[in-house]
Amino acid sequence: MKHPHFAGLLAAGLLMTLSSVSASATDISIQQDVNGQALRIVASKDQYAGAIYSVTYRGTEYIDHYDHGRELQSASSFDGLGECFNPTEAGSSKDGTGSSSTSILISAYASGNTLQTTNNMAFWIYPGSNYVNSCGQMWYVSPLSGHIFSKTVTIGYQGIPNLIRYSASFTPAENHNSATFEAATGYMPPSFSQFLAYNPKTRHLSVLSDGPGEQATPVILATTNGLNAMGVISPGLPQASYPNLGYGRFRFPSTTKWNCVYRATNILAGDTYTYNCFIAIGTVDEVMAAENRLVQSTSQPSPLFRFYNGKDHLLTAIYTEGASAGYQFEGTTMHVYPNAIDSGMEPIYRCREGNHDHFLSTRQDCEGQRYEGQYGFISSHSRPGYSALYRLYNSSVGDHMSTTNPDEGTNHGYRVEGILGYVN
Structure with missing residues (x-):
């Protein structure tokens, strides 16, 4: 959590308006009609290295971007060090209110209702600084952490127009015993004073107390009249190992803040840790309605259909994809959840080796092969009513197949490579 600077901000009780945000030529933005009004999200390529500094809806600005510690952004910390080892998307504390960021933007893209960015996060505390919060002098020598952060932000999800999907991926540069991933945090004008x-x-x-800190229930920050509100919810929170944590709220003299926080242990350099937070916007009633619909949608798994064309087994959520490409339908292999229903879920990805060999992987890098997308989530452990999902390979034809019945593969020259997870 960043400790904000207070000079020069709006007095408590005032709403920020659209006119308080000046667009830059290096901005990227997405916009979508939500209940007859434009919902607009703006990220800065130069000033904040891809972090989002503006979310406007119905003439109201929802984000405080006074310095590089605020915004709607992401950060991480490791081994209980907090801000003393704190890669931060938007930049370093040294960037202050300036027009550039110590973080380095790698890529940025916006089209339709989706915005994607990747950057090399700066350490929040600049090397050589003597920080006031008992860190001592920083021991790292580069202002850049080498930790790569990527996000995909989409307006609208599962037919819920006022729900923003914020998918955050962290790739640490070194091994750590533990990590705290602030998958998403939103700093808001002080008029959002109702917790x-x-x-x-x-x-x-x-009513939620000022805290500060985390608790287990999704939080909503709203104006006192309830007409402007922003809430955050994540199907994977609270985590089983941290049942009383996950959703934070903080009140400062000139800003308020919420966050969506995940924790992990045995962190490996180069591994990617991905989390989805959903941000609802509108009136308090509209925020609650969006979260209700999300919970309903994430509780319903979707089928994956298996096709075969004589040399390639293809799993797809769209029947016509396989049928129109000349594949023969073999049946429904499994069901996947669109989001993690609890902390025991893991993502499952569609990958391709060469020109035709489609296969499943739990690794986002597709084990060095071509990434074609994420199907959803499956269980990482056995549950009642779930079956093990096996991955098999036939080297003579160069084809993978995934099945809950390994005999159908081993009887035809396939060998078992392992269990990917558990499905129903």
């Missing part, structure tokens, strides 16, 4: 906790599973809304 609420909402559990869409029980439909229970309650």
